Amino acid sequence: xxxxxxxxxxxxxANELRxxxxxxxxxxxxxxxxxxxxxxxxxxxxxxxxxxxKEEKKCIIISPKFVELDDFGNIKNLRDKIRNSGITxxx
Amino acid sequence: MYxxxxxxxxxxxxxxxxxxxxxxxxLEGKLTEEEFxxxxxxxxxxxxxxxxxxRIAIPYGELSSKQLRKIAFIADKYDxxxxxxxxxxxxxxxxxxxxxxxEILSELSSVEMHAIQTSGNCIRNISSDHLAGLTLNExxxxxxxxxxxxxxxxxxxxxxxxxxxxxxxVIGCAEDRAAMxxxxxxxxxxxxxxxxxxxxxxxxxxxxxxxxxxxxxxxLPKKDILNYLEAILTTYNQEGRRDNxxxxxIKILVREFGIEKFRSLVEENFSKLSxxxxxxxxxxxxxxxxxxxxxxxxxxxxxxxxxxxxxxxNWIKQNVIPHxxxxxxxxxxxxxxxxxxxxxxxSNQMIALAEISEKFSFSEIRVTHEQNLVLxxxxxxxxxxxxxxLKIQNLATPNLGLITDTICCPGMDYxxxxxxxxxPISQKISSHFNNYLKQKExxxxxxxxxxxxxxxxxxxxxxxGILGLDxxxxxFYQITLGGSAKEDAAIGEIVGPSFxxxxxxxxxxxxxxTYKKHKRDKSDDFLSVFRRIGIKEFKKDLYDNFxxxx
Amino acid sequence: xxxxxxxxxxxxxxxxxxxxxxxxxxIRNGSILSISxxxxxxxxxxxxxxxxxxxxxxNACSLSDKDEISKAAMVQINFETFKDGRPFTFAKxxxxxxxxxxxxxxxxxxxxxxxxxxIRCGFDSVEIKEEDKDIWLEILEMDxxxxxxx
Numbered sequence: 092x093x094x095x096x097x098x099x100x101x102x103x104x105a106n107e108l109r110x111x112x113x114x115x116x117x118x119x120x121x122x123x124x125x126x127x128x129x130x131x132x133x134x135x136x137x138x139x140x141x142x143x144x145k146e147e148k149k150c151i152i153i154s155p156k157f158v159e160l161d162d163f164g165n166i167k168n169l170r171d172k173i174r175n176s177g178i179t180x181x182x
Numbered sequence: 183m184y185x186x187x188x189x190x191x192x193x194x195x196x197x198x199x200x201x202x203x204x205x206x207x208x209l210e211g212k213l214t215e216e217e218f219x220x221x222x223x224x225x226x227x228x229x230x231x232x233x234x235x236x237r238i239a240i241p242y243g244e245l246s247s248k249q250l251r252k253i254a255f256i257a258d259k260y261d262x263x264x265x266x267x268x269x270x271x272x273x274x275x276x277x278x279x280x281x282x283x284x285e286i287l288s289e290l291s292s293v294e295m296h297a298i299q300t301s302g303n304c305i306r307n308i309s310s311d312h313l314a315g316l317t318l319n320e321x322x323x324x325x326x327x328x329x330x331x332x333x334x335x336x337x338x339x340x341x342x343x344x345x346x347x348x349x350x351x352v353i354g355c356a357e358d359r360a361a362m363x364x365x366x367x368x369x370x371x372x373x374x375x376x377x378x379x380x381x382x383x384x385x386x387x388x389x390x391x392x393x394x395x396x397x398x399x400x401x402l403p404k405k406d407i408l409n410y411l412e413a414i415l416t417t418y419n420q421e422g423r424r425d426n427x428x429x430x431x432i433k434i435l436v437r438e439f440g441i442e443k444f445r446s447l448v449e450e451n452f453s454k455l456s457x458x459x460x461x462x463x464x465x466x467x468x469x470x471x472x473x474x475x476x477x478x479x480x481x482x483x484x485x486x487x488x489x490x491x492x493x494x495x496n497w498i499k500q501n502v503i504p505h506x507x508x509x510x511x512x513x514x515x516x517x518x519x520x521x522x523x524x525x526x527x528x529s530n531q532m533i534a535l536a537e538i539s540e541k542f543s544f545s546e547i548r549v550t551h552e553q554n555l556v557l558x559x560x561x562x563x564x565x566x567x568x569x570x571x572l573k574i575q576n577l578a579t580p581n582l583g584l585i586t587d588t589i590c591c592p593g594m595d596y597x598x599x600x601x602x603x604x605x606p607i608s609q610k611i612s613s614h615f616n617n618y619l620k621q622k623e624x625x626x627x628x629x630x631x632x633x634x635x636x637x638x639x640x641x642x643x644x645x646x647g648i649l650g651l652d653x654x655x656x657x658f659y660q661i662t663l664g665g666s667a668k669e670d671a672a673i674g675e676i677v678g679p680s681f682x683x684x685x686x687x688x689x690x691x692x693x694x695x696t697y698k699k700h701k702r703d704k705s706d707d708f709l710s711v712f713r714r715i716g717i718k719e720f721k722k723d724l725y726d727n728f729x730x731x732x
Numbered sequence: 733x734x735x736x737x738x739x740x741x742x743x744x745x746x747x748x749x750x751x752x753x754x755x756x757x758x759i760r761n762g763s764i765l766s767i768s769x770x771x772x773x774x775x776x777x778x779x780x781x782x783x784x785x786x787x788x789x790x791n792a793c794s795l796s797d798k799d800e801i802s803k804a805a806m807v808q809i810n811f812e813t814f815k816d817g818r819p820f821t822f823a824k825x826x827x828x829x830x831x832x833x834x835x836x837x838x839x840x841x842x843x844x845x846x847x848x849x850x851i852r853c854g855f856d857s858v859e860i861k862e863e864d865k866d867i868w869l870e871i872l873e874m875d876x877x878x879x880x881x882x
Contacts, residue, residue: 343817
């Protein structure tokens, strides 16, 4: 998961196993709100990767990934932005 | 349409139970995600960008009103009130919860539906011509054959762990309305010396390596079709690459071996491994055909009602075609209304359509691979009434086959694989060209839009193909020209550097200008002009005038 | 590890010979050989009329010489991953084209959900962890014997 990470700050995100909902790792566990998510520095990645593996084993989440933040602390790339804020079209 | 036997019902019910067992084991941690993933894919459950996605099988695009009502019910109860029709005639829900999927599958089984093998490395939905059984120049209705092949491919013990997904299409006439030539196996029903049989193509596909299928068999007697398919699948299962998912489709194998070597392997398997029990006798054929007879239509001289209403007239001209039985018409319903996501239908629309089909079309609805719907048997004298009812539901957009009738994948709004959004592009095109006369002037033109190189929007075979790319974090769109998904199948050529979202409409207008410049008469459509003048003219006009380099 | 042959647990009559112990004199009834060991020892096996098994990896079974392999008393496919569909075709061909009548066993990474498929393709048995026996039998029990293929 961490092989090709670029950038300095990240959020840990995943999908909830039972519902499929997008969730982010906060100090109080997983939340659907990215604003409460822990900001993770590059040198902390390994520690959080281990956490994500444990959480997956507990059957809470699947498909964990690190979401890159830009210099202002906002989600950087477009796909992650859409994943965070929802579809950009009206149904 | 086909009706489940008791055995069919038992098999589906058993599968629902089995999946429930698998979900429970997953939740208890007795199955890892790696182990569970192929199992849930085989039940049509994907993980996408925002949530799970459940893809429901609509075998060869055939739906009853009862089934459509159930789909609407599921959309409301378990999802967000809408579904998306796909390029393989299936329907997708974008927000199901894993916990609720066994319940959803149980609901589906009550109307003879399921989500079996709509994903995963197995044989997928058998797709077909949406006009099957309805036109005069058909050699034979392909749907019974789709049903025969569907059964054979369902829970096949040998072919459930293929190197990659496997897609089969069957058509019954010279015209290809099912993109048969870009399928892993394409079957066309033909007649040779008064005998009806199959012409067989293999190794077609799109994605990262678009290839038109190669003919492997000139003529195969009907009764041998399952044994021959087994021979092809046996070869593919053994020899297909498993080291690289981008090289694992049968098209790569056929290209690597060459069609001659591939054919000889298949013919060897066909002669040495055929199973007498897989031969289809005339009695079985007749039995299956019995499910697909026309409803009681009485030929008559009723004309299409003439009304002094432009919109209605446009709709008749564009969306309605003659049925093979005089006095009836085939009505095509566009799901590409302006401002709406292409290929989507709300639960309200589905419920209305179910009622409409019962009133006007013997409770039968079909899904096309171009993400539209069909009411197959409508009495001419009812057409104005029908149009009014469709209009209320925003299902009467008169754009079948025109520039705003795009094929469009879900793109980055929904899909974790996408590199760009596709739906907003389709909507931009839809708004910009939202004038029937303007569209009619342009004529028949298929624009197909994919949000990434996996080509789920079939951009390779669009007359104009649009491929969404990521260039340094920005969405850019590459244009291809000259593709075709019909019997004259062709892969489009890249016209040049890609365009930003803002420049894309201008680029399309420039391309249309070149086309209009060289257009000889009304019947000279875009593809004909392209084939006559070649890509150079388009390139020149497009890029010489485009000072902004992407 | 136990051997499951449909509903029944069987005694495992076969045992692998470690590579370093591979000497012809160590081959006896119930030895499991690799394909290259089998080639070397074939004459001995036929002379002494002993029951010997050959093990193939799921990766190697497609390209294997099935004629040669069909002479063994038992053939064992080691699934490197359960996602590999090649052993299913291998089993069909071994049975149908080469008329193999011996035991065909699946070992390695197989899921209980594949049991019925394995049996229908010609496998007789699987090697599984003892603690998994219940789930394998539970899933086998769910099968109602209704299939779309002969």
